Amino acid sequence: MSHSFKRNFFWEQSLFVQVNQNLSIADLDPLEMDDFFRILPEYNQNGNVRKLVEALYKHLPYPDKLSGFNYEEAIAAMRDIGILLGSIKRHGHEPIDEVPELDYVLDILSEKTDLPPRDTLLHYSVWNPSGQRMRTYTHFEDEAGLIESVKMAMSPVVKAIYYLVELHNTDVDSEQFAEICHLADNSFKQMVQAIVFAMRKVDTGVFSKHLRFYYDPIKLYGRDYLGPGAVEMPVFIYDHLLWGADCDDEQYYAFQNTYVPYVLPQLRDIYYNYKGRESLSSKVQEALLHNKNSENVMKSAEALRNMFKTLVSFRMPHKRMAEDAYSKQSERATGSGGYSTGILGAIIKMMNDKRHELDCTMKLVGCLNTGNRIAG
Incomplete structure (x- = not known):
């Protein structure tokens, strides 16, 4: 480097x-x-x-x-x-x-x-x-475990987001693009480690029956203000930069806009600065179609594809953990933000659709390693 x-x-x-x-x-x-x-x-x-x-x-x-x-x-x-x-x-x-x-x-x-x-x-x-x-x-020790799992993940996720901002300003047909992808992916992998830690330390029954209701919204100035919740992790901004900035799904944007006010101001700025712009996934696909014979572009595409793989390895266990917790909850079936766990499945589907588009483009230009296909 x-x-x-x-x-x-x-x-x-x-x-x-x-x-x-x-x-x-x-x-x-x-x-x-x-x-x-x-x-x-x-x-x-x-x-x-x-x-x-x-x-x-x-x-x-x-x-x-x-x-x-x-x-x-x-x-x-x-x-x-x-x-x-x-x-x-x-x-x-x-x-x-x-x-x-x-x-x-x-x-x-x-x-x-x-x-x-x-x-x-x-x-x-x-x-x-x-x-x-x-x-x-x-x-409950589970509550301390929940807090520590978020502490483990927050700074690495923010760091990964800034790497993605760098990617938006880096030529896909360069050695640096794939290198930054690897740096972003390594940072985000700590989010995967955090969800594994939470699954070990937090019993979903304790969460759903004893902890969940302390995070409810309160009323102030005639509106609801959400309490602390895992959905306020800025993973949705990581999604936004990687594959979601040019997504036109209204439910997806409504979901994001619910939580943007609850992240750091500088991350809010990133969200709004890239909203409606080309996502990294789209940027790489375009580069593949216009630079079919570039070794750098092919390496960039493979590196970005690996980031999708890591994202899946976080989102799938997170979805299972949330579904398990809320299946044990009798008082209500939605999270503190008013969304059911179904929104997690919807996000995963949109993410996988974007990943599939990337796969198809890579296959079209002959640079997809089919032996390394992402499960999703």
Whole structure:
């Protein structure tokens, strides 16, 4: 790999800074709630809404303190308030009805962080302390395993997304294209490792019967705001860049647009910048048709095809895990975002259709290794 090739990845330094910032946020306790979170699971087990509401009133920051929070402190404050929001909602109460002052506090924290006016998967995972300080709703070890699995995956997935942005700006007929594909694929493989970790650590029965309902939406400003959920992982942006940017399925775009507000602002920008543009899969197919005899293009196509294979190896077990969890759920059959597990099957079908198009184009130009056909 050439020196100039490495220099193109100007975003790597910002990702390094982001990881360190995540750790700094996890260390913070701006509302002085460390002691409270040791007993919160007991309050939830007993359904003690009165204690939950009392804790919110006790720890909500006064306007002067709130206005003085920097970005990191505002994130940590939203994280800790968010655990109480989910707890109160779990027991059948709207937090804003119980504590009207939340309206002002959540609005200010949202403005300071450029994120929704409640906690997200980011707050619950990468901004959540590890070990004894971890904020959890319950005493179940499965919940800690769930949080750790997301922590394992988040930074690698974001890194893989930035590699895909590089691919959009790299000539398919170059040695660099296949090299960047391999880098993106290796990063995304950590997402596969994370889902395997979650399958080992999180019992789907515990999730469906005890954890799931802490992630329900809350009502604020006349609309619903989603709670932390695995679907807020930016895998959908990875999909978007790889094969979905030029997909015209209305259900698919409605699904994506539901979750775009819950990811980091810079990832939102990537989503909107590439929406409606040529996907990488389409870009490679076009290059194959116009450069049939190029060895670089053929290597690029094979490398991109391997990325589909890795994506399948994540999406299929994730779908099985979700279906298993919700098959054990009697109270409702949809996720916290209002979607059933059927949307996962629909996404897999669209992904496989795009992969099949790539296969057909590779076969047409004579560069498909049929012995390495992707299962799907």
